[in-house]
Amino acid sequence: MTDIELQRLKASEVVMKASRLARLVGHAELTEFLGFERNGYPNNWSVREWIERAGRWGDAEKTKFHITSIAKLEAQAESHRKAIEAMQGGGNYSGDMALVASRNHDARILNLSGALSTSTGICRQVIATVYDMVAEIYHELLFSELQASLFADTQAKVDGSLAAASGSALDKIERVSDRLRDGDSESVSQALTTCRRLIDSCADYVFPPRDEPYSIGDGINLKVGTQQVLNRLQAHTHSCGASKNRRDRLRRTLADLYERCSAGTHAEVPIDEARFVFLQTYIALGEILTLRLSEATES
Incomplete structure (x- = not known):
């Protein structure tokens, strides 16, 4: 990208360098486009999209459209440029044909200028197209690296919290993974049941059952007995001092997940949906379990 931005390379050099990038990252579209630019285009309309993007009309x-490879277009542009330079001094014409010769000379320069403009225009458009696609690859790689780093950091915190919450919690997760890999309806149903039990065990850990209600303010008292799993999780987020917006978001998320996990034991759920x-569930419980730590850190 820097080579293109600072105009360090010719179009053919940009194409060759980008070809190596496309091969390293396995980018099929860029590979296809650059293949045509290196070797020339087929003399039909099968690749109209690339013709359009390269401005080869x-x-x-x-x-x-122009089917010539980018290297040949560059060579043609250089030839046209030198011819124009050689003719710019004008000619020494005399006699009856002087006016005709002068007009032909000017027409020749005009034609060469038009051809030069076309060739250089295509080269610039090809560079611009390569730049857009390379920038796309760059941002995808940048996001993937950031995503991997965030996931790894979060996973370490969540796994540690789950291990503390329940000695068997991580075993439950392993069983869920195994069942979701199986993919059959019975395994999916068992996996969702395990997810629900994982929510139960986390609620028992962060807020054990109580006989007396728990007040979250504004005259609202939550029953926090054994069966009130979601209420106990809500009470935990309140006791940690989480903001109301965050508490409400977690409450809605866990309520939806708990309902979906419960429904999954009686109805067939697609494997893709079960995985999500x-x-x-894993992410929501991770936030719940690390809430006290994060709130303390923010304080």
Whole structure:
């Protein structure tokens, strides 16, 4: 990207360098496009999209296009440029044909200038197209690296908290993973049941059952007995001092997940949906279990 931004390379050099990048990252679209730019385009309309993006049209109506490789276009542009430079001094014309010769000379320069403009325009458009696609790859890689770092850091915290919450919690997660890999309806149902039990065990850890209600203010008292799993999790977020917006978001998320996990024991759930339910359960419980630590850190 820097080479393109600082105009360090010619179009053909940009294409070659980008070809190596496309091969290293396995980018099929960029590989295809650069293959045509290196070797030339087929003389048909099968790759109209790339012709359009490379600006290779030969007329305003877009009924013709240039099939020449980028290297040959560059060579043609250089040849045209040198020819124009050689002709710019004008000619020494005399006699009856002087006016005709002068007009032909000017027409020749005009034609060469038009051809030069076309060739350089295509080269610049190819560079611009390569730049857009390389920038896309760069941001995808940057996001993937950030995503991997965030996930690894979060996973370490969540796994540690789950281990503390229940000695068997991580075993439950392993069983869920195994069942979701199986993919059959019975395994999916068992996996969702395990997710629900994981929520139960976390609630028992962060807020054990109580006979007396728990007040979250504004005259609202929550029953926090054995069966009130979601209420106990809500009471825990309140006792940690989490903001109301955060408490409400976690309450809605866990209520939806608990309902989906419970429904999954009686109805067939697609494997893809079950995997997302598991991931969302894991993340939501991770936030619940690390809440006290994060709130203390913020304080």
